[in-house]
Amino acid sequence: MRVVSGTARGCKLQPVPGMNTRPTTDRVKENVFNLIQDHVRGAEVLDLFAGTGQLGIEALSRGAAHCDFVEHNKTAYGIVSKNVESARVKDKAALHRTEAAEFVSKAGRERYDVIFLDPPYGGVILENALKQIETFDILSVNGIIICESAVEDRFSHGFAVVRERRYGATMITILQRQSGETE
Secondary structure, X not given: OEOOOOOOOOOEOOOOOOOOOOOOOHHHHHHHHHHHHHHHOOOEEEEOOOOOOHHHHHHHHOOOOEEEXXXXXXXXXXXXXXXXXXXXXXXXXXXXXXXXXXXHHOOOOXXXXXXXXXXXXXXXXXXXXXXXXXXXXXXXXXXXXXXXXXXXXXXXXXXXXXXXXXXXXXXXXXXXOOOOOOO
C-alpha cells in the first residue's frame, strides 16, 4: 500500500494489523482518483472511516487543502497518525478518534468538497452515514461523496449517482447533491 501520486508519491503506508480493516487496493485507488481528479485540488476533504488514512492522504498528496480523518478504532487511529506523519501531510490533517455518526452530528457548519466513505462492507453503516451527511448538510454545493462497498451491497440515499464502477468484488459509487439542491 503506497501513495500513488502527488507530493507523497511512493510513500509506503502502514496497514492496520488483523483482518478487521480492508484497505483499498492501489489499482482501485488510482482509478478513483482518475475519476475525481478535478475535485481534489484545494478541496476540504473528509475521510469518514479512515482505516489506514490512505484515501485522505492520497487527496492531500494531490493538492487537497485539508482533510479530517475520522477513525474510532484505537489501533487504526494510531496507524492513521503514523501514515499522516510518514507522508508528510500532518500540517493539512486533523485526526478525530470518534464514531463517524458522532463526528458528523457535531460538524456544525463545516462543508466538505470530497467525502470518502469506506466503512466495513455489508450491514447498514454506509446507508446510515449517507443519511447523516444529508441530515446535517455537510456536503458543499458542488461536493462529491465517494462510496466503496461490496458489489452486492445495496443502500438508499438522497443523492444523485454521478458514476458507478465495479472493480472485482468492489463497487465505487460517486454521489452528489440532487439537481437544484442548494445550501
